[in-house]
Amino acid sequence: MKIFGREPALLLGFAAAGLKLAAAFGLNVSDTQQALINAVLAAAVGVWLAIVAKNGALGAAITQLAQAFMALFVGFGLDWTAAKQATVMATLAAALALWERTQITAPVATTALEQASPYSPSAPRAV
Numbered sequence: 001m002k003i004f005g006r007e008p009a010l011l012l013g014f015a016a017a018g019l020k021l022a023a024a025f026g027l028n029v030s031d032t033q034q035a036l037i038n039a040v041l042a043a044a045v046g047v048w049l050a051i052v053a054k055n056g057a058l059g060a061a062i063t064q065l066a067q068a069f070m071a072l073f074v075g076f077g078l079d080w081t082a083a084k085q086a087t088v089m090a091t092l093a094a095a096l097a098l099w100e101r102t103q104i105t106a107p108v109a110t111t112a113l114e115q116a117s118p119y120s121p122s123a124p125r126a127v
Contacts, residue, residue, distance in 0.1 A: 008045045015041050036068075036075040053083035060098040066092050 002008075016038050023029050031035070043065040050061035070085055080088075 008049065012038070012042055012045060033072075033075050036072040040065070040068045040072050059100040062096060063089075063093060 016034075019027075019029070019034055019037055023034060043061070047058070047061040047065050066089065070089065074080070074085070112122045
């Protein structure tokens with residue numbers, strides 16, 4: 001899968017190099033902050049790929065993106081307690097679980113008894 005006609009890993013590498021270049025020429029970010037920015041970009045690409053792939057992993061990808069943003073905000077000085085961070089992340093996880101429940105359909109399963117029943121629609125019929 002490609003984003004803007006390019007492989008996601010290539011775009012992430014370019015973004016990381018661009019961030020380091022900006023830091024070299026005066027952008028005031030620490031090594032930790034650069035790592036956090038790269039983590040957020042990687043998580044955003046994960047969300048993009050989950051949307052494009054339509055494989056049911058969108059909720060997990062959004063949760064990872066939210067965790068990356070939380071780490072980024074803390075890395076840039078957000079002064080929240082661990083309890084407050086956990087409450088926000090738990091609320092997000094609960095909301096995503098409610099949404100995902102409407103998006104996923106379980107496969108229909110039949111039991112061996114139903115398959116063997118002469119009244120089953122799939123049972124062979126005598127002519």
